[in-house]
Amino acid sequence: MFAARRFSLYERAFGPVVTPITSIRGLLQDFTTTAAYDAAQRSRSNDDYFATIHHISNIVRRDIYMERTLNKMCISKIVNSELVYRVLRSCSRSGIESFRFFNWARTHHPHYDPTTLEFEELLKTLARTGHWETMWKVAHQMKVQNLPISSSIVSFIIEHYGKKDLVDQAVELFNRLKSFNCPQTTEVYNSLLFALCEVKNFQGAYALIRRMLRKGAVPDKKTYSILVNGWCSAGKMREAQEFLEEMSRKGFNPPVRGRDLLIDGLLNAGYLESAKGLVRKMTKEGFVPDVSTFNSLAEAICKSGEIDFCIDLFRDVCKLGLCPDVDTYKIIITAASKVGRIDDAFQILHRSIEEGLRPFPSLYAPILKALCRKGMFDDAFSFFSDMKLKGHPPNRPAYTMLIRMCTRGGRFVEAANYLVEMTELNLLPLSRNFDLVCDGLKNCGKHDLAKRIEQLEISLRGD
Template identity: 25%
Template structure:
């Protein structure tokens, strides 16, 4: 119809213009417009065996294409090709790709800044994917990500994903999900694991599960980028969506565990539960469940464990033991005990891990007697306590002030060849220091350090506080220098404990020296530190030094304001000092 109208219009103009130059120019323009409609171009591309740049230039005037391209001309051509099934998919897709590049060159000849829209890229990617031209589709998709993703935001922005999925939906019944899976692969190849994860989530929310190869690509990308948190989220998502790991996925997860330094510990835990070594697939899925348990996502991990049981990914005793751990982690003793009893009813033998979980939760809640009963029951069944068992019980004893009992379990632990972890060691040090046994605490730290334990800032902070309570300023300074010697850079919390301990010992000069050390280390003093020193000088009767610190405090930072108590103490000392001085004659 457009061609007929164009011919009719050309004859009319020719008659009115007397066949002159103007009439011929208008007629030519109308013919070009009719010949370059999206329907005409898509029909040509669908039925031409091989469209070349020369053939396209001869068939369609470049000027008309260049003028129409910015207004969705290319989008309309590609959408028309995408919506209709074709007998020969590959030639049509290749013709569409040739037209895509040719039209970009034609548009650039008139406007160098012009480029194809994101929609054009997306439609062509789906068209190429449908024809199984995955290499060409991948190259085009990566170019789209580079061109149409803002540098200031994530490449996997909602607008990009929305445009790509909309192109898939607009392709209608002829569309396939191959292009959607390619999107995850493209992000993975571009070393964007976070964006690959977001693409997986986006597709899963819209009812299109990424393929196993797409999930594996995201896992591999995260492993190479050392984005271990992202890798675990990918593994969790694929397991939740019942896209179960194959050998390649398991190897990737095992590699991540190894690089995190958790592989040996997780494998030993699995062996402790089951009684013998298990395959890497079980170790990988146990590691995922433990990660979710540590995050206290009980309902999610229990649902996941039940699905793993249904698929025989995990053994019964391992899954039930992990469910007990999940309930214990959130302090739900009733549910944990019910799960333990259910294990027994099902003929599953209790293991050291289950008992350790119960000992941990009772120790944390202060029920040390109950924890001891579980330990005795555990030993009577022929199960051996391990390092975590002793650590939880020792920490519970020291929290309740049961120092002698805690030390006895500590001796048993060392005798069995185990060393407490750093958190349990710190609990022991706090308990001993609170009991006035700071020297014994120091000796205990030395003994565990000889066995390989590496102390942290909390360790030294506990000893500093203990020496402050014992009134030993030399011990405080000695611990600080030992801390520095080990390369631990103290922060504001350590300095606050240090200065408070020295003030508690009455050694204010030494405390003020550490205020200067803080400034050299670029650790800003707080109001609490100045209040502590000012109030301590006031209690000693050194009003002059207290006033000097007050002036320094106000001069250093306008945000440093003394507390009401320390300010009023200073005011009272100044008034008292003035009243005691004789008036000038």
């Protein structure tokens, strides 16, 4: 009965089939208006512009004789701040090459006057690639032209000094900020704190925190997170706890609770069992973690394969007052569906709906997939229809997944129906899906239906 009802879709789909020639003629007729023509010209112009940027970027990254090749392109008319910035951003892993391109743009095009945006993008690229001497040359050029260096760029450079274990240089830059007219903001302090923690210089990091407080800079969440993460990664959880307690006594409470910071630090350091133990202790005392902290913990637990533990923990913290967000439901529903706990997945989905969340496809698609894996196709089809009737339309990935699962389970007629549904919703199916459905229909003897699906693909793609 279900197959018969769904088969009417084919009658609607394969009644008057529009030929490719008719479609093209219609497009050409519509195209005669001036507005459509102008829009197409603008679109073509944008395509040409970005294609040129892509081509220039490839030359910068790969051509040994870059300057000579660029001169042959005769692009002087389009060399401006926007083009240079886009090319520099595209070549963010090519330090010296980006520097050569920047110099070429400046020396060969007198009308081009670089702005702070291009200078700073080049500084980031040179810091990222470790070309420190060249980076300082560029910084000096900015100073000569009275262009300011923002605190965010300084922070970026200090962090990359830290990543390269060049902490002395990071400290030197921090102490020289006055010469660049750059204030020692919380963001800059955080970057130096990160550099010190990278080399496990916790004594220096703690001294920096004390200096930060003396100078009147206010610690933010990142300040606490950097130090707690550093201590946890070194296995110094007690020191992290003492630091949080001391800051609390001094009146500098972190923007999130200390225990949440500890859990995040343990997770970042890979101490999953310790993080789980801390959460267990919290729940026994009647406390719940912050929702973002719980999401990080739940994701880590699910990746480790302890999904049953994660679902039980989710229920416990919800009873204690945790307010799950969309990410929470996504993690838990996906995890429950993967291990076949479909009833639990349904209950959690219904809970999210009761709390006012709209069940978008990535929330209910894992349940559909789990039902199909268990061979419960009729239940999957009913659930899918229910979602659509309640105004939660599936997207292209959801249809693609369902079609693939149907073909794996030998439900080729239903798979064909979903292909047609996709086309009615202007969701173009993948060529591979057409092939899977057609091959399956032919193998089970439904050659006429397979031919109609092939015709539908031809009409859609205009082959």
